[in-house]
Amino acid sequence: MRNLKLTVEYDGKRYLGWQRLGDSEKTIQGKIEKVIQQLTGETIEIIGSGRTDAGAHAKGQVANFKTTSTLSEDEFLTLFNRYLPDDIVVKEVVEVPERFHARYNAKGKQYSYYVWNDVVPTAFERYHSFQVVEPLDLAKMEAACEKLVGTHDFLGFSALKKSKKSTERRIDEITITQEGSMLHFTFVGNGFLYKMVRILMGTLIEIGAGRLPLAVIDQVLANKIRSEAGETAPAQGLFLDEVYY
Structure with missing residues (x-):
């Protein structure tokens, strides 16, 4: 076999x-x-x-x-x-080797999320990015990213109701790069909970747009309450870039 x-x-x-x-x-x-x-x-x-x-x-x-x-x-x-x-x-x-298992042997993953930050939509990237028309404060979003890096219980940033398994994960890096109207967010970590990247993105966008305070990151990490975080960002902006073994 x-x-x-x-x-x-x-x-x-x-x-x-x-x-x-x-x-x-x-x-x-x-x-x-x-x-x-x-x-x-x-x-x-x-x-x-x-x-x-x-x-x-x-x-x-x-x-x-x-x-x-x-x-x-x-x-x-x-x-x-x-x-x-x-x-x-x-x-x-x-x-x-026979014992290799794509899920159980994974040591980490990298995801990307793309935000089209412009009042004018994009014809080519509409299925591969999320359009946000409000101006976004990159400095605030970068400060929020710094709070998320490290090992935390991310239950409040997931769509899990509850879990018998550990909801602690380690985020090694979050970066934001900009090319014109396109913002590229990269997440690297040892694992991600159900819809975690999309909920993190929704929260970062709301912080950048001024609809949520920066302190919401600490609040959700402490309280682990999903409703205190931002909306779940749409799936079309999300890419699984790489799996690490």
Whole structure:
């Protein structure tokens, strides 16, 4: 039995997210599993490094699956990209040790979020960024980012109601870069809770727009109450850039 690791890029605007649901035709996992079944004759469940939300994107999602197929890595790569839709691309196929697990072995992730900060919308990036028309105070948002870096209990910045597992995570870095009207936020950490990046982004935007005070960061980290944080930013601005092993 071989264990194959995939690095996958996708535009999520047509899909209900990564995880296969009842209608597998509308999920990334479902599309890839269907092609694997066509190529190998095997019914296989692929393991992703984590779920991405409906409408979110990935430049470096990682998954693995086990197969008895004798197709080479290059043959798999060619056939995946022949039969998958154009908005799902397998960038790499590598055979890995049998014990490799895309989710359990992940040591960290990098996400990006794009904000189009202009009163005039963008025709090209409308499915890949979130338009905010109010002026944003970058200095305030950067100060908020500094408060978030480190190890904290991020339950209040997640969509989890409660969790038996630890909700403590470590954020190593948050950066903001600007090119014209586009703001690019990068989050690097050892893990992220359900909708955590989108809720952090919604909070940062509201701080930058002056609708929330900077102190809300400390408040939510201390109280762990979701309703005290900002709105959940839309999924179309979110990208999973890379998974670290």
